[in-house]
Amino acid sequence: MSSLNIIVIGGGAAGFFGAITAAETFPEATVTILEKTRTVLNKVRISGGGRCNVTHACFDNRLLVKNYPRGEKPLRPLLSVFDATSTVAWFEKRGVKLKTEADGRMFPGTNTSATIMDCLFQAARKAGVGIRTSCGVSSMMHIEQGRWQLHLLADEIIEADRVLIATGGYPKVDGYEWLPEQSEPLMSPVPSLFTFNVPNNPLLPLAGVAVPDAKVSIIGTKQEQRGPVLITHWGFSGPAILRLSAWAARDLANVDYRFTLRINWVPTLNENELRNTLQDFRQQNGRKQVVSQNPFGLPSRLWEAFATESGISETQRWADLPAKNLNRLSERLTNSQFQVVGKSTFKDEFVTCGGISFGGLDPQTLESKDHPGLYFAGEVLDIDGITGGFNFQSAWTTGYVAGLAIGR
Template identity: 80%
Template sequence: MSSLNIIVIGGGAAGFFGAITAAETYPNATVTLLEKNRTVLNKVRISGGGRCNVTHACFDNRQLVKFYPRGEKPLRALLTQFDTTATVKWFEQRGVSLKTEADGRMFPESNTSDTIVDCLLTTARRSGIQVRTSCGVASIRQSASAQWLVDLLTNETIVADRLLIATGGYPQLTSYDWLPAQSEPLSAPVPSLFTFNVPDSYLIPLAGVAVPDAKVYVLGTKQEQRGPVLVTHWGFSGPAVLRLSAWAARELADKNYNFTLRINWTPDLNDNTLRNKLQDFRQQNGRKQVVSQNPFGLPSRLWQAFATEAGISDSQRWADLPAKLLNRLSERVINSQFQVSGKTTFKDEFVTCGGISLDGLNPQTLESKSQPGVYFAGEVLDIDGITGGFNFQNAWTTGYVAGLNIGK
């Protein structure tokens, strides 16, 4: 098929991976990648603090899919075609070695995202892909000969035999209006991976204090997560909070991001075991001041804030601590409650829950069932993972699958 014209819309991770796979699989095809911004691979460039968290060192696909609040089932089938092992091998074959950090995140050994960006750009160039920037798409329509007409915002129209749409997530349904008419069913997009705003929190002066292991809950739901929690200038962040925001994305959107957050700062203890531990500590440290003696290994500033909030003075000794204040203190430790009003989304790290429903696509190829010749990959799909490299793995996997099948 020497005359096959493939157009990829979206110059991010999934778009590049799909374009490269298509160009390498179908060397006679012409592959053009369109990006509306002036630069490509912007998310790759800034992710992971500029280091690019390429994937996660989870090589058992049955375990890997558990890190995706949406998309577990379709990913199971797709990962049989391209999984984490394949990702590591793909980059190594192109001269990029990855390293695994203690928490399982995988980064380039160079410790800079430039390595990944350069690898993708170089591979695309070698594969003969034409990359066009500042090329926003206004609409897509089908011609009488069943080809696709891609109308650009510059008033130019490009003809394509096959389309790969990899534009990333959109914040609202109207953002998808440029897609072909009679398009696939959409799952309404809402934000995922965001931090919680608690403007009235008495902990805000402690911004920067982190607890390595806490449990966070959304009261009134079954949603809970455990892990590091960070106190911020606006409320709470950290892996446990971000994971909670992902798994509870739809419920929190329904609540308009106004809800009660409960935090257990000592998740291995329940109400009874915590009170017993406090009583034992009081007996053994009776002469010591409560604010300076912390039985749980919590950050000292956090402990002092709990004591102050419970009404305990700086001079109060453990031996003289009334039961009422002891109960208040234990409540702050195991059952802190904060009124969340709003979220903070880091625009560059934005992840969407929702998008193109997988029900409307061939589960093995990611081709539209209703519009043959149109493929989808990346975050535009209703697949999203928690932090840790899982969203990039989705981009590599779906980009590869779409690119592999687009020329058939």
């Protein structure tokens, strides 16, 4: 009896994890990764500024799933098989200790993604996984006895007993056309985790200035987030903006990324409370200049910009500040509004909202209900997390679950 031939399409995080798990679980099987590009683990290499944000230190799965704008419900039972605790243990067992940063992100202790790549390469080699690069698949079809025939871009044809699709997300629907059709409709892909372009933003000269805590919202929707905001030379970025882009991904695609962004730079206060705070501050600091005295700990350049926009001169003292200027300043601080006219890819964290619907898959194995022997893992699925290690965690989880079942 010939051994089982398992093909994994896609040499990213989910593909490697699925292949390693399959090869370790079914040692008699032949497992091969096919990667379209010349190199594997490309996102692992560049993620987290080249440090690889492996997962997030959230070890309560009920809380962990709340970080996925899409995929929360189907991910819940999968995390009971392989979660963030499992990820930490998996890498530690193979000699890679992870460290936790203040915001919960977990990185290799070496601070370089090469450590994670080496670990995955070694685990794959040890398990006997074959890796073929520059090896794209143009189409695939079922042949006799449930086997698969794969047509490669280089005019080669290979056969497989089982196939795991781990190609990552495609930005457009036609990217999915080479896959066998599923009866469950494909969730049309749109970008997630992107920054906002605000070309007429008066704050553009302050590019590089960051505010550690601000509330950002999209006018006309219930979408809002709170956290660090970074002013960039094209508009706004930072964790709060990226989270907002993820949760509002479909809303923003529907309006072609043209909308009004509201920012409260002092999110602990509403406009009335902030105005009262400024009044108190004026009474206690009457002789000091407004531009040099900032009661909220905001970056001084940002405070100066708000003062200037509110018609306050450099020499204006708090005691002499007219009520109308104080009101303008209050408005700027709690209700700044900006016209967003597009998005920018957030370097290495770009992910896709949409993909293969979970409804067409076995919820415990990620095998296609329509095509036995065909499995899916990673971002090709309709699952995406916010920034902070959550997208890698779903890659490890879905890759592990598919790899565990694929040889049965």
